Amino acid sequence: MLLTGGLLAILAVLLADPVPRLLSRARWVEREPVxxxxxxxAVGLAAGLSLLGAGLELAFHDHGTSLPGAVGTVLGNIADGRxxxxxxxxxxxxxxxxxxxxxxxxxxxxxxxxxxxxxxRQQxxxxxxxxxxxPVEPGVLVLDHPTAVAYCLPGAVPRLVVSRGTLDALTDTELRLVLAHERAHLRLRHDVVVLPFVAWGAALPFLNSVxxxxxAVAALVEMMADDAAAVTVDERAALRTALCRLGGPTANQAVALRSxxxxxxxxxxxxIRRAAHAAAAGLLLLPTLLVLVPAF
Structure with a gap:
């Protein structure tokens, strides 16, 4: 179990820094955001499993040849009053x-x-x-403000929100694509996708990898919504124009990348898609097998 714990610790270290750094710099992610x-x-989940698994393996290593068996031994000792x-x-x-x-x-x-x-709920x-x-588009709310903004708000009754400035700044086609982008966020439940990473950031704010x-995840969900909204070349060009108009002169690097x-x-x-899916499956299986199989 000591060797297994050491391997899990090494895997946790790799997934905590080198792997996220390399993945954040990869150029292929723009082609295959999903x-x-x-x-x-998979990287985030496998890092957590590896870190916790390493700690448990090192803590229980004198009680058995595998973590499940060691836990059973400890529970038996507790039942015996020791x-x-x-x-x-x-x-x-x-x-x-x-x-x-x-x-x-x-x-x-x-x-x-x-x-x-x-x-x-407050929003x-x-x-x-x-x-x-x-009145033009059911389910869309308008804020009477000159700044051009558009966003969605998930919930039991999801909301699509645009400002008066957005209606003035965009053409009908551009507005349709922006709304399709926000509807894609709602349909694909991107709020749920990003939430674990928000939680990781709150739990481990000192880690650059988090x-x-x-x-990276925030940028990827925007790319996914872009792809869902704009299918043809002309639509992609129109959505790009809409992004530039909504972003204005102070558009950040993420908007520039999407444009x-x-x-x-x-x-x-x-x-690349198949390789990424295989790598994700391997990352999740490796710490699980190391913990469950008493091969080491």
Whole structure:
């Protein structure tokens, strides 16, 4: 179990920095944003599994040849009234730290979900007061503000919101594509996709890899919504123009990247997609097998 714990620790370190850094710099992600998002999710989940698995393997290594068997041994000792049998101070510290980390990650995720829900309800209430239904498009609310903005708000009754400035700045085609982009966010539940990465950022704010993952995932869901909204070359060009008008002169690097991407014809790379999916599956299987199979 010591060797297994060491291997899991090495895997956790690799997934904590080198792998996210390389993935964030990869150029193929613009061609296959869905596959890239799947891979990012696998990296995050596998890193957590590896880190927690390493801690448990190192803590339980004197109780058996595999983690499930060692846990069974410890439970048997507890049932016999000897809960501390076979434990040393160092291994108890490792166990406590591992359990504390797991609880922190779980609690941060729960808290992030609760906070997102509360913020969403507040925004819904504010929109009921400040926005008015747009008679041209059912389900769209209009804010009477000159700044051009457009966004969606998930929930039991999702909202599409545009400002008066957006209606003035965009043509009918551009506005249709912007609304299709926001509807894609709602349909694909991108709010749920990004939430685990928000929770990771709250739990481990000191890790550059977590912040890198948050930025990358945020960009990928926007690319996915762009692809869902604009299918033809002409639509991609119109959506690119809409992005530039909405972004204005202070458009950030993410908007500039999306604009440049929309300026090129959509291309898919089936080979890269299959490789990314295989890598994601391998990342999830490896720590699981290391923990469950007493091969080491």
């Amino acid at each position: 596959a890239a998002l799947v891979l990012w999710q 809960p501390l049998r076979g434990w040393g101070a160092a291994r108890l510290v490792v166990l406590v730290l591992t359990v504390a980390l797991g609880l922190r990650l779980f609690w941060t995720l729960v808290r992030s979900i609760a906070r997102a829900g509360a913020a969403r 819904h209430d504010a929109l009921d007061i400040l926005a008015t239904p747009w 912040r890198r993952a948050q930025r 440049a991407r929309l300026d090129r014809p959509a291309e898919t790379r089936p080979g």
